């Protein structure tokens with residue numbers, strides 16, 4: 001199986017809740033786009049996928065349906081996922097009869113049915129062979145950790161749909177914990193906060209924008225941003241000034257769930273790993289690790305060093321690519 005991944009027809013895919021990335025050995029990352037597909041319901045046909053599909057979300061006309069094949073790290077709709085993978089394969093296709101071998105990086109907590117759905121979606125989408133690797137391995141390899149050694153590496157991955165913390169050693173997972181709460185839930189919490197406390201409705205895009213621009217877990221200086229909203233009392237659109245204080249209030253309960261997840265993991269660490277982990281700290285990855293001050297907040301709460309990887313959004317795909325290319329990691333690949 002591993003030798004198949006060394007052919008020119010082999011690719012690694014990070015199929016994330018919000019973002020899909022594809023890596024080809026010798027070329028690097030060849031696709032990086034939102035995990036989104038849209039259909040024309042009048043013609044019952046495919047309409048668009050990737051960034052242009054995602055941009056239409058919430059602004060789509062009646063006959064276009066914008067769909068997200070994944071929810072919380074797992075395939076939410078198999079038919080939609082198959083159509084999406086087919087589009088991804090068409091984009092990277094080298095010929096009409098192109099049938100690639102694919103290594104897919106998936107969350108470590110997927111059950112066998114969820115893993116089976118990923119394999120089925122890729123095969124029906126046009127892959128010849130499909131192998132899986134668990135995200136924590138990809139994440140650690142993406143930041144050049146030597147996970148084959150008898151030395152603990154603790155990886156905290158906070159993406160869009162899943163937060164996962166795993167302890168790795170000797171090319172295996174010693175223990176892991178996960179929570180299906182991550183970046184998208186922070187956006188939802190912001191929407192709910194403004195609905196309940198300010199009687200206004202904001203879009204998903206604006207909620208994500210507020211999180212990225214005003215979310216700050218260490219600097220509590222008040223910052224504001226103007227957004228266009230719908231007033232739930234008058235039912236009319238209006239301009240509204242959102243503050244960093246509001247964003248902070250909205251997201252903190254969920255951020256504290258991520259702290260508790262990490263705390264539970266640290267409290268259950270086998271003693272043999274204590275030295276390794278306290279020497280090196282926690283490796284923080286996933287797009288949500290870019291929430292300003294999250295690393296310092298975790299570090300202060302848990303009294304341990306927290307190091308954000310160099311490239312949180314591309315770390316997993318780079319690691320999956322490394323696993324494909326380096327025979328030391330062939331045992332990490334499975335079905």
Ligand SMILES: Nc1ncnc2c1ncn2[C@@H]1O[C@H](COP(=O)(O)OP(=O)(O)OP(=O)(O)O)[C@@H](O)[C@H]1O
Pocket residue numbers: 015016017018019020072073158159160161162163182183184208211212215286287288289290291292312313
């Ligand atoms: N600067 C930022 N501040 C806060 N959050 C951010 C920032 N940049 C990206 N994010 C969040 O990162 C998340 C996307 O991360 P990532 O691409 O790692 O997730 P994914 O792989 O699609 O999801 P998952 O691994 O959970 O299936 C989104 O929720 C996005 O809002």
